[in-house]
Amino acid sequence: MALAAAGRVLLQAGSRLGRREVVDGARRFANKRVEVEADEAAGIAVMKLKNPPVNSLSLEFLTEFLISLEKLENNKNFRGVILTSERPGVFSAGLDLMEMYGRNPAHYAEYWRAVQELWLRLYLSNMILVCAINGTSPAGGCLMALTCDHRIMADNPKYTIGLNESQLGIVAPFWFKDNFVNTVGYRTAEHALQLGLLFPPAEALKLGIVDEVVPEDQVHSKAQSVMAQWMAIPDHSRQLTKNMMRKAMADNLIKQREADIQNFVSFISRDSIQKSLHTYLEKLKQKKG
Ligand SMILES: CC/C=C\C/C=C\C/C=C\C/C=C/C(=O)SCCNC(=O)CCNC(=O)[C@H](O)C(C)(C)COP(=O)(O)OP(=O)(O)OC[C@H]1O[C@@H](n2cnc3c(N)ncnc32)[C@H](O)[C@@H]1OP(=O)(O)O
Secondary structure, eight states: OHHHHHHHHHHHHHHHHTOOOEEETTTEEEOSSEEEEEETTTTEEEEEEOOTTTTOBOHHHHHHHHHHHHHHHHOTTOOEEEEEESSTEESOOOBOGGGSSSOOHHHHHHHHHHHHHHHHHHHTOSSEEEEEEOEEEETHHHHHHHTSSEEEEEOOTTOOEEOOGGGGTOOOOHHHHHHHHHHHOHHHHHHHHHHTOOBOHHHHHHHTSSSEEEOGGGHHHHHHHHHHHHHTSOHHHHHHHHHHHHHHHHHHHHTTHHHHHHHHHHHHHSHHHHHHHHHHHHHHHHHHO
16 A cells, blocks of 8 residues: 555656656657656566666656656566666666765655565565666666566676665665665675775676676666566466565565664754765766766
8 A cells, every 4th residue: 555655656756747658669668867768468577777976866766767667566567577777887886975965854754665665566566576787786777676576787897786875874775675685685785885896797797786797788688687587487376476585575665664764864864974975976087987
């Protein structure tokens, strides 16, 4: 119920944005920040993140992404989604720092609800989610990948993935942490989260953050072949199994969703945290100059 209500809010927000849907022979639809190549006959869609320059998860992006995902969820012909970036090199730079810096509490609360919604929708999706990680994927970008059923990363040592929040002076929320612990185990998570480590593909594979590392030009074909394997499993048994594995962790957030929003708002509003974010943003700028 809570999920459905939040979804309606996002849909209303989406229509307020007034984005015109572009339909190309019923096989492609797009809003400004997400491109969907939908092969209804095959039951597979490719969702490309397209929020330049670095696919940060801004409020507008989250709204558009959730609307696109809901369209696919509502069409029973779609059984699988491949998530990838339209800009190879960066899968996603994670949460949009500008949504968490210099704004007011009401904005922080609205943003955090949308971030929660993204995680819940992806984590509990009945569809098969395969992540084709064709670039760097820190923090919220890594979280998106962690919600998927299978992760394939491009074999480029310049790309990294992990939860680096502590390097920014912030803390990975408990549900980011839970998702990570369930993926890599407690000790690895404890170590990596405290240090805010980002891992290149070979190490990410060793730790189980990703399931496969393949040459960069094969990420998409590999994602398609993995999807074909998963599609061969009957939906009902796979979905019941997925739900059995994931429901408790998602319920843990659902039952304390409002408290989690309040925690986030009071944490991110602190002067000391705003100062840390300011320093990090300055560092990002200086890196360029
Ligand atoms: C008690 C606890 C209670 C509750 C929990 C509380 C808090 C926890 C809250 C949230 C968890 C946070 C999760 C996150 O996801 S935080 C974001 C982490 N992301 C990063 O650290 C990535 C930063 N970016 C980079 O490292 C590089 O940009 C990247 C390697 C991705 C790409 O490098 P490239 O050289 O291609 O581009 P840049 O020149 O660096 O960037 C271009 C442009 O984009 C801006 N940028 C980059 N990342 C972000 C971002 N995440 N959000 C917003 N903007 C971003 C960058 O500043 C440049 O801007 P400009 O100078 O204006 O061109």
